Amino acid sequence: QSYLNTEKLLEVAIRSKAEALHPGYGFLAENPEFAEMCEKHGIVFIGPTSECMYKVKPKHRARQLMKMLNIPVVPGSDEPFKDITKAKFAEVEQAAESIGYPVIIKPSGGGGGIGMVVARNGAELVDAVRFVEERGRKAFGVPSFYVEKLLTGVKHIEVQVLADKHGNVIHLGERDCSVQRRFQKLIEEAPCQILSPHLRMKMYVAALDVAVALQYINALTVEFFYVPDTQEFYFNEVNSRLQVEHCVTELAANVDIVKEQIRIAAGERLSYNQDEVVLTAPSINCRITGEDAVRNFFPCPGKITSLRLPHGLGVRIDEGVYEGYELPPDYDSLLLKLMVRGQTREEALLRMQRALSEMKIEGIETIILFHQVALEDETFKSGKHTTDFIEKRDIIKKVQERAKILRRLGSR
Template sequence: MFNKILIANRGEIAVRIIRAARELGVGTVAIYSTADRDALHVHLADEAICVGPARSTESYLNMNNILSAAVATGAQAIHPGFGFLSENSKFARLCEEMNIKFIGPSAKVMDMMGDKINARAEMIKAGVPVTPGSEGEVHTTDEAVKIAEEIGYPIMLKASAGGGGKGIRKVNTVEELVPAFEAAQAEAQAAFGNGAMFIERMIFPARHIEVQILGDSHGNVIHLGERDCSLQRNNQKVLEESPSVAIGHTLRNEITSAAVKAAQHVSYENAGTIEFLLDESSGKFYFMEMNTRVQVEHPVTEFVSGVDIVKEQIRVANGNELSVKQEEVTFSGHAIECRINAENPKFNFAPSPGKITNLFLPGGGVGLRVDSAMYSGYTIPPYYDSMIAKVIVHGENRFEALMKMQRALLEFDVEGVTTNVDFQLELISDPHVVAGDYDTSFLGNVFLPEYQKED
């Protein structure tokens, strides 16, 4: 096993990785920006090293400084977490060249599956269903108009190199296409340095279903079931659960088998997620994209499967076989995760950085965990993502999980900053959500208009 790994991230995921490594007996190195000098992951790691100023481009995205930190501390591997450099094939390749193990898939596989156009082509080869769409990159509005006419409206515009909801637009008519394309392309260029787009028919209404997969260097690939991530705002997930109430036994076997087939086709190693859109009316599902990293919502899968995904990542990167075979994976109960952000839902979810003057995190009972890097007296910096915690619950059934989440959110207390805890409590208590009657349009088109009326 590795003696020491460097965590190229911050916040709750850095804390999560440090804890998993410590339980495996592996030493850890935290990196931090000057704005994160007092962050929890810095205090918890065995060693910590500053890699630059507050701006991400000069610290958490600074490949040279991070690799120098790994060399200086003798780290044998780097865990990128999610976000930042986690899906950057150049960084993975540099790690390989410097004989530092990147805890994730190879740069080659990241190039293949991280680019949405390449991934789409590979899934067609693998026999995984994909939505009708453009065959390659789309660079001009003239190309977009022609392709959209062939596919038929409504369509989705997506950045080829995108992620995190950036460079995505829904287009219902030809009149909307040109301004939407130009806006999405500009956003993609700014976010990823790549303005290439692709177009696909919009499956609407739809469920957003993703399947957690794990692969090792010995040719083993397994799935850990599915997550329903349909509750989204601006293409960003807000709440996730497993299993999905929209999927029965037969469809579950089909969609998880398709995910395993997809991962086997590209000889995938480490943790990854295959994302699908499910047309509930027809029961058909379509490949959307692959995330070549650990997901924010991985804890719900850990609760229902009993498999520690982050530990598996470290073991697999070390060259070990997966600790479980597919036939040994069993699923029990129901899990839900709510993302807690320092933001004000009543003011268009404006970020709310600042000093936490008092903090009480919910606890007690079986099947409740809070993943966070907060502590009383900590100042949330304004430079990074606003997610400050994740509340994850597990119950014997969905009703028990819903009630446990409501109880946990009622206990959650943060003073000094504004959070979305009350928003999440109203969402988890909404009759549609309680009934499992929602799709990707529900939050934006049904819940939010009513929620904003209340003020």
């Protein structure tokens, strides 16, 4: 009834005589039908064309494109499954066994890690399929799904691409998004600390090839899984929208991505050529959510009764909260994004720790303490953390222990 109500949003845009509409980075941002509706009503959709979006939506279509471009993909099913009957479930079972457990069930219409479920054996597959079908139907209007091999001990790397209407296509380097819980990112940084120049360039070329093959216009993100042990990488997914974490690239590359989006939509050329884009300022982004990390990221909606935000050199905050703000239970729990940059990664880490220590949010639980503990971890400091970092390094247990100490100190 709110942010997914295409008719109402379009009605408001027409009534206000809006020339253009920016969809942000959620809800309808990757909805090709909504982009098409805007186009038909003469409203500029600040993003890719609906034609481009249809090429990679549902998500399994992107896998097929990567194979055509000879870009390695994670082992999985190339065609989606839907309307699962007993006979069709046997096909899902066969696919999972062929791929090899553990597998991950992904909604075809999904993104941002939403609705994905791991099945470690055949017994878990039944419930996983039921959940993903239902979640896909409710969240994306698409009940279909596909099956992929679950890769562990990998880095989640994504390459930011910009393309204008004049044939100019550039990348803005990569982001390391490997600190995740339930397949959703919590800490992002740019650049990645352990990629070799050769592998980094191969990823850049692959991402640019995708943009060219799609005849893409505007901001595009191509996600990869990098396997440090074998020095290989695999395509994960394409995001035909602005990413939540785009801001960390803005800091590292000193490029205003949203400004470029608007310029591109207006028919302007890119403000930069490839040689002018350099990641000169190591940057880190911490997502501050209304969750309790002590209870394994349990959602904690409620009212913010007191708010103090950090400031200073190299610190940026993107927020929409204030004292008295009520975090609703029906939407994403993200409160704000806390970003820093430094002349070196070490400086950026110190700056982030200082900023986290100065931030105070009262009235609801947040994951500030989680970030403080995670950034102190030696594996994270080395840059060698992978997507199983939280589990592998017992970060939740360390957060619980730190919380106990703080409670004792506070009671004295």
